Amino acid sequence: MLSPATPAAVIPLSATAAPSEYLLEIVDVTKEFPGVKALSHVQLRVRPGTVLALMGENGAGKSTLMKIIAGIYQPDAGEVRLRGVPVRFETPLQALQSGIAMIHQELNLMPFMTVAENIWLGREPLNALHLVDHGKMRHQTQALLDRLRIALDPEDSVGSLSIAGRQMVEIAKAVSYDSDVLIMDEPTSAITETEVAHLFSIIADLKAQGKGIVYITHKMDEVFQIADEVAVFRDGQYIGLHRADSMNGDGLIAMMVGRELTQLFPERTAPRAEVLLSVRDLALDGVFSGVSFDLRAGEVLGIAGLMGSGRTNVAETLFGVTPATAGEIRIDGQSVRMNDPCLAIQKGLALLTEDRKDTGIFPCLSVGENMEVAVLKGFASGGFVQQQRLDQLCEEMRQQLRVKTPSLDQCIANLSGGNQQKALIARWLMTRPRILILDEPTRGIDVGAKAEIYRLIAKLAAEGLAVIMISSELPEVLGMSDRVMVMHEGTVTGFLDRGEATQERVMHLASGNPVLH
Numbered sequence: 001m002l003s004p005a006t007p008a009a010v011i012p013l014s015a016t017a018a019p020s021e022y023l024l025e026i027v028d029v030t031k032e033f034p035g036v037k038a039l040s041h042v043q044l045r046v047r048p049g050t051v052l053a054l055m056g057e058n059g060a061g062k063s064t065l066m067k068i069i070a071g072i073y074q075p076d077a078g079e080v081r082l083r084g085v086p087v088r089f090e091t092p093l094q095a096l097q098s099g100i101a102m103i104h105q106e107l108n109l110m111p112f113m114t115v116a117e118n119i120w121l122g123r124e125p126l127n128a129l130h131l132v133d134h135g136k137m138r139h140q141t142q143a144l145l146d147r148l149r150i151a152l153d154p155e156d157s158v159g160s161l162s163i164a165g166r167q168m169v170e171i172a173k174a175v176s177y178d179s180d181v182l183i184m185d186e187p188t189s190a191i192t193e194t195e196v197a198h199l200f201s202i203i204a205d206l207k208a209q210g211k212g213i214v215y216i217t218h219k220m221d222e223v224f225q226i227a228d229e230v231a232v233f234r235d236g237q238y239i240g241l242h243r244a245d246s247m248n249g250d251g252l253i254a255m256m257v258g259r260e261l262t263q264l265f266p267e268r269t270a271p272r273a274e275v276l277l278s279v280r281d282l283a284l285d286g287v288f289s290g291v292s293f294d295l296r297a298g299e300v301l302g303i304a305g306l307m308g309s310g311r312t313n314v315a316e317t318l319f320g321v322t323p324a325t326a327g328e329i330r331i332d333g334q335s336v337r338m339n340d341p342c343l344a345i346q347k348g349l350a351l352l353t354e355d356r357k358d359t360g361i362f363p364c365l366s367v368g369e370n371m372e373v374a375v376l377k378g379f380a381s382g383g384f385v386q387q388q389r390l391d392q393l394c395e396e397m398r399q400q401l402r403v404k405t406p407s408l409d410q411c412i413a414n415l416s417g418g419n420q421q422k423a424l425i426a427r428w429l430m431t432r433p434r435i436l437i438l439d440e441p442t443r444g445i446d447v448g449a450k451a452e453i454y455r456l457i458a459k460l461a462a463e464g465l466a467v468i469m470i471s472s473e474l475p476e477v478l479g480m481s482d483r484v485m486v487m488h489e490g491t492v493t494g495f496l497d498r499g500e501a502t503q504e505r506v507m508h509l510a511s512g513n514p515v516l517h
Helices: 062-069 092-097 115-119 134-147 163-176 193-208 220-226 249-257 311-318 341-346 367-372 387-401 417-429 447-462 474-480 503-510
Strands: 024-033 036-046 051-055 077-082 085-088 100-103 181-185 212-216 229-234 237-243 275-284 288-296 300-305 326-331 334-336 349-352 435-439 466-470 483-488 491-497
Touching (some): 051 220, 062 212, 092 100, 115 134, 288 466, 288 483, 466 474, 474 503, 483 503, 491 503
Parallel strands (some): 036 237, 051 212, 300 483
Antiparallel strands (some): 275 326, 326 334
C-alpha cells in the first residue's frame, strides 16, 4: 500500500474516534449540482473482507457518492469516515494515499502511453540518477499482470487495446495500489463472461486479504454471485441495506425502481421479410476475414464472441469507419462500397459505438446538441436550422427513452453514464435508420432502462427495422436475438437460431470449437 495517511494527505474532521468495525462509513452525505440534488442524506458502511454491492437506476447517485469517497467531489453536508476517523479528501491523490482506489465507469487511461506507463503513472520506479527505470517498471508490470492472470504486454500502447483490454488495465492499476478500500464502478461493462469470471477470482483474493470492496453494477446475476451485502439508492436517496443471501432479483429490482418490472425480454416473432443487408466474404486485413450473413427486415441478429473476436471491427467496417479490404456489402440487393460513415447514414445505417466517452458523446456540448448532431442537415432550410422543430423532436426522444436531465440544455458530461448512453441511442433513432447496429447498447444502463431499451428494439424490429446487436452479456444476446452469429479470432464459427441458442453453445463456438449438438 502507499504510505499511511498524514495531515498533508487527508484532512481529519476530528482528532480522535472510537474504534470502528467498518473500513468506510458514509454518514448523512448530501451533494447538489446546478439544477439537481444528486444525493440527499445518504449513508453507507463497508466492512473488511466483504463486497458491498451498491445498486440503483441511472441517476440514483451511486457514481456521485463514489466520487466523493475518491476525493473527486466534496460533500455539501455529512461526513466520510475512514477506519472510524472522519475525513475530507480534497484530491483523488489524498484518497489514494489513505488507502482508497477506484475503477471508474468511464475509463481514465492515457491512450498514447503503454500499459506499464499507465499503471505506474506518477509512481514510476527511479534509478540512481532519479530517472525512470523502464526495465524495473516493465518487470513490476509483468509481475502484476501475471499475478492477476491478465494476458497483456506491458509495452502495448493502451490506444491499441480493445475496450475490454483497457478495462483490464484499469483493474490492474487499481489493484496495484494495494488499497484497503477498492471501488469498482461497472467493472464488467465492457468485458465478456470469461473475463468476468477472471475478475471475480481477483475479488475473492482481495476479500481474503481483508480488503473492503464497493461494487457498482447493473447486472443482477453478478450481485448474487459476489456480494455479501446490498445497498440500494433511488433518486439520490438511501433506500436500504440487506444481506445478499436474504434477497432475490425481483425484490432487488422493486427496491431500485420503486415498482415491479414485467418480463425483461419482450416476446416477439421475427417476420420472414426481405433481405435488407447482405454481406459476403467481408474482410479487413489482419483483423477478420470471410464474414458472410444476410439480415432481414424485422430481424435482430446478435453477434457474440470473446475479447478480440472482431465483433466491433465488423460493425465499424459495415458503417464505413474502417473500409473493408475484401468482400461485398449489398443493401436492397445493390452492391455498396462502404468507405465513409456519411454514405452509410445515407444508405440507412446507424451505429451506436461501444465506447460512448471516446467515440460517442461530445462532452462539451449539451444533451440536445448531442442528440441532434446527426440530423442537423435535415432540419436546415435556407441556411437556417429549424430549431423549434428540432427541439421538439429531441424532447420527444428524451421522454421516450427516459433520459434523466434537468433540461436539454444541460451539459451531457454532467449526466450519468447510462443517461449519456440513452441520449446517444436517441441520436441515432432520430436519423430514422433502416439498419441499426448497436454495439453494447445497454452498457452502463440500469435494469429498468434495459427493459425499456429491449422493448424499444422489439418495437423497431416489429416495424421492419433490421437490427445488429453486439453484446458481451449472453443473456441479452439470447433474450433479444432471432439468430446469433458467433465469432472467434476474426472468423465466424457458427450461427444459432433462437430456439437452439444456449449460453453453453455460444461459449463453445466463441472458444473456436465446433457447435455442440
